[in-house]
Amino acid sequence: MPKDIIIDIKHLSKSFGDKKVLEDINLYVRKGEFITLLGPSGCGKTTLLRQIAGFIAPDEGQILLEGKDISSIPPYKRPLNTVFQRYALFPHLDVYDNIAFGLKLKGVPQDEIDTRVKKMLKMVSMSDYEDRSVDSLSGGQQQRVAIARALVNMPKVLLLDEPLAALDLKMRKDMQIELKELHQKMGITFIYVTHDQEEALTLSDTIVVLNEGRIQQIGTPTDIYNEPCNSFVADFIGESTILNGTMIRDRRVEFMGHEFDCVDEGFGENNPVDVVIRPEDVYIMSRLDGAQFTGTVKSCIFKGVHYEMYVDTDKGYELMVQDYNGFEPGSTVGLLIKPSDIQVMRKERLCNTLEGEMVDETHVSILDAEFECLPQEGLEAGTKVTVEVGFDKVDLLDHQEEGATGGEVSFLLYKGNHYHLTVLTDSGEHLWVDTDDIWDKGDLVGINILPADLKITRKDD
Amino acid sequence: MKKFFAQLYIWVLLFLLYAPLVFIAIFSFTESKVLGNWTGFSTGLYRNLFTGRMDGGSTLMSAVENTLLIALIAAVVSTLLGTVAAVGIHNLRGRTKRVITFLNNVPMINPDIITGVSLFLLFVFLHFSQGYVTVVLAHITFCTPYVVLSVMPKLMQMNPNIYEAALDLGATPAQAMRKVMIPELKPGMISGFIMAFTMSLDDFAVTFFTRGTIGLDTLSTYIYTDARKGGLTPELRPLMTLIFLFVLILLVVINVRQAKMRKSPVR
Numbered sequence: 048m049p050k051d052i053i054i055d056i057k058h059l060s061k062s063f064g065d066k067k068v069l070e071d072i073n074l075y076v077r078k079g080e081f082i083t084l085l086g087p088s089g090c091g092k093t094t095l096l097r098q099i100a101g102f103i104a105p106d107e108g109q110i111l112l113e114g115k116d117i118s119s120i121p122p123y124k125r126p127l128n129t130v131f132q133r134y135a136l137f138p139h140l141d142v143y144d145n146i147a148f149g150l151k152l153k154g155v156p157q158d159e160i161d162t163r164v165k166k167m168l169k170m171v172s173m174s175d176y177e178d179r180s181v182d183s184l185s186g187g188q189q190q191r192v193a194i195a196r197a198l199v200n201m202p203k204v205l206l207l208d209e210p211l212a213a214l215d216l217k218m219r220k221d222m223q224i225e226l227k228e229l230h231q232k233m234g235i236t237f238i239y240v241t242h243d244q245e246e247a248l249t250l251s252d253t254i255v256v257l258n259e260g261r262i263q264q265i266g267t268p269t270d271i272y273n274e275p276c277n278s279f280v281a282d283f284i285g286e287s288t289i290l291n292g293t294m295i296r297d298r299r300v301e302f303m304g305h306e307f308d309c310v311d312e313g314f315g316e317n318n319p320v321d322v323v324i325r326p327e328d329v330y331i332m333s334r335l336d337g338a339q340f341t342g343t344v345k346s347c348i349f350k351g352v353h354y355e356m357y358v359d360t361d362k363g364y365e366l367m368v369q370d371y372n373g374f375e376p377g378s379t380v381g382l383l384i385k386p387s388d389i390q391v392m393r394k395e396r397l398c399n400t401l402e403g404e405m406v407d408e409t410h411v412s413i414l415d416a417e418f419e420c421l422p423q424e425g426l427e428a429g430t431k432v433t434v435e436v437g438f439d440k441v442d443l444l445d446h447q448e449e450g451a452t453g454g455e456v457s458f459l460l461y462k463g464n465h466y467h468l469t470v471l472t473d474s475g476e477h478l479w480v481d482t483d484d485i486w487d488k489g490d491l492v493g494i495n496i497l498p499a500d501l502k503i504t505r506k507d508d
Numbered sequence: 509m510k511k512f513f514a515q516l517y518i519w520v521l522l523f524l525l526y527a528p529l530v531f532i533a534i535f536s537f538t539e540s541k542v543l544g545n546w547t548g549f550s551t552g553l554y555r556n557l558f559t560g561r562m563d564g565g566s567t568l569m570s571a572v573e574n575t576l577l578i579a580l581i582a583a584v585v586s587t588l589l590g591t592v593a594a595v596g597i598h599n600l601r602g603r604t605k606r607v608i609t610f611l612n613n614v615p616m617i618n619p620d621i622i623t624g625v626s627l628f629l630l631f632v633f634l635h636f637s638q639g640y641v642t643v644v645l646a647h648i649t650f651c652t653p654y655v656v657l658s659v660m661p662k663l664m665q666m667n668p669n670i671y672e673a674a675l676d677l678g679a680t681p682a683q684a685m686r687k688v689m690i691p692e693l694k695p696g697m698i699s700g701f702i703m704a705f706t707m708s709l710d711d712f713a714v715t716f717f718t719r720g721t722i723g724l725d726t727l728s729t730y731i732y733t734d735a736r737k738g739g740l741t742p743e744l745r746p747l748m749t750l751i752f753l754f755v756l757i758l759l760v761v762i763n764v765r766q767a768k769m770r771k772s773p774v775r
Contacts, residue, residue: 102675123676123684128676128677129673134667137674137691200677
């Protein structure tokens with residue numbers, strides 16, 4: 048671990064009611080770093096930031112600032128400042144008094160307040176606005192005042208909670224550049240929260256990808272983009288096609304019904320893996336000789352700089368391709384992927400593993416419901432068991448009542464020729480399902496599993 | 509034609525509403541003992557009222573003093589209580605918030621007479637000697653919900669992060685309340701104060717049941733007793749006219765403020 052750590056978060060957990068919002072977060076921030084907490088809404092990123100600021104107390108774990116635990120210090124005693132999502136300027140004060148608010152509370156002499164506020168106003172190019180009421184400012188100007196109000200206190204760390212989310216696209220791009228410059232000029236550590244992956248890639252030194260209260264990956268923007276560690280990160284950051292594959296041996300992987308050379312090692316032999324292909328990494332050409340595989344262009348849309356095409360491959364997979372040249376829908380094309388552009392990821396799981404209990408010889412209780420199973424010998428009622436179910440063995444039904452239990456589709460991933468769904472069951476567990484049917488996020492489904500598809504073993508203690 | 513009747517309707521309605529008030533105002537400018545007899549224009553009653561030279565002048569003046577003082581104390585205390593309560597209710601969530609808001613609204617719909625009698629019974633039960641203090645307490649009780657009601661919208665309009673922003677910049681919770689929350693809530697608090705003041709000013713039922721037997725009179729109980737003694741003291745006519753004008757001005761002030769509050773952009 049490097050020496051210049053300013054914030055060190057250890058085993059941080061937080062629940063609201065029954066809902067676990069953050070689970071065992073471990074993270075350190077280096078001095079002067081621009082670090083971004085990135086994730087979809089509800090992933091816990093704002094909760095994490097608010098705990099660092101001191102507005103929420105963690106249930107478990109520690110937040111160390113320069114080696115000292117600040118978990119129990121109230122926000123007004125922490126040497127940190129926050130820029131809020133909707134600015135939160137004080138409407139009854141003018142621009143000058145908003146910025147001077149923190150300094151006045153600290154009892155800084157008036158002439159020093161004056162110089163520091165003026166300097167800060169200049170820094171955010173708002174020099175002529177000091178007497179204006181904050182209501183008369185545009186969104187972008189209000190955001191500048193909010194940033195100035197926080198930075199004028201010279202905090203050890205500046206916390207930013209989606210500060211640009213309320214601005215329009217053009218303004219957001221300009222402010223991104225200004226923020227980056229401010230960070231470089233002032234040398235203050237920035238912790239930035241956003242759900243916008245492009246913003247995170249543009250601004251950050253380090254990105255922390257969060258999902259469902261857990262850290263998925265920590266890395267530089269290039270690491271996160273080029274070497275996502277799991278299918279969530281690959282899907283969330285940028286465009287990608289994620290496919291099931293088999294690692295044949297080191298540097299040799301099979302997917303989409305073809306074998307490819309790659310640069311990955313250490314996945315074992317004939318092990319199932321996930322493969323990520325970025326659409327800009329696929330070479331598409333009208334020549335068929337010299338291509339690794341062929342396909343038929345299904346659709347082609349002009350996107351400004353490039354064309355975005357969906358190609359049906361010779362073995363029945365769908366692949367997204369981006370190229371400067373567009374190809375007519377219906378035309379046959381040759382496709383090629385370079386070894387270094389194939390990103391291989393270990394599969395997080397190979398099947399669903401559920402904890403349950405035998406009800407009688409032919410029934411097992413899992414997911415808080417009873418499922419019929421094949422007669423089990425030697426497992427009497429009440430025995431704790433582990434039940435394995437293949438991803439493709441779970442039946443999803445349109446109506447929740449028709450299933451043995453119900454759930455909600457919480458995440459979906461297209462894997463070239465089928466969907467890989469994450470279903471949050473009524474019992475609060477996750478079930479992963481491979482299906483050819485089309486479902487939407489938030490769909491309520493019934494869940495059934497055939498007796499023969501339940502692989503039951505005694506749970507060893 | 510249709511429009512004519514619509515116009516007529518509204519004017520008849522307004523006439524019926526304001527006729528008694530106008531009637532009193534007109535007859536405050538004549539000295540006749542009996543209401544309804546015009547004995548020539550005079551400002552004598554106004555002069556009597558302000559110099560106190562009339563029958564029972566001193567009790568009337570002390571009743572006016574009591575009324576204003578009680579209204580002032582009740583309004584100040586209920587504004588403070590109501591504001592704190594509103595902040596508390598605003599920070600509640602879901603079911604609890606709905607229940608408490610409902611409980612806050614009940615006393616406002618509850619008939620005054622019931623509030624009065626139940627407070628009377630409560631004070632008797634607690635062996636409180638009834639008088640000035642019980643009247644003030646009773647007035648605070650029924651005024652506070654109105655303050656809560658007028659501060660709540662201001663809280664809902666407020667950016668939820670403002671309080672946190674103050675803490676973040678180094679303000680203690682007390683400083684954040686004083687320097688950020690109070691200035692933000694001030695318009696709502698002033699409306700609540702005015703509302704509480706006028707509610708207290710015109711209360712009869714609650715005062716009547718909680719004033720005890722020490723002979724404490726507010727304006728409304730004084731008038732009630734006076735009228736029962738046989739005819740209203742003529743000086744009450746100019747007094748009522750003045751009170752009506754005072755309340756009218758207050759109402760205009762409240763409405764102008766509310767119009768301004770609505771115009772200010774929601775943040």
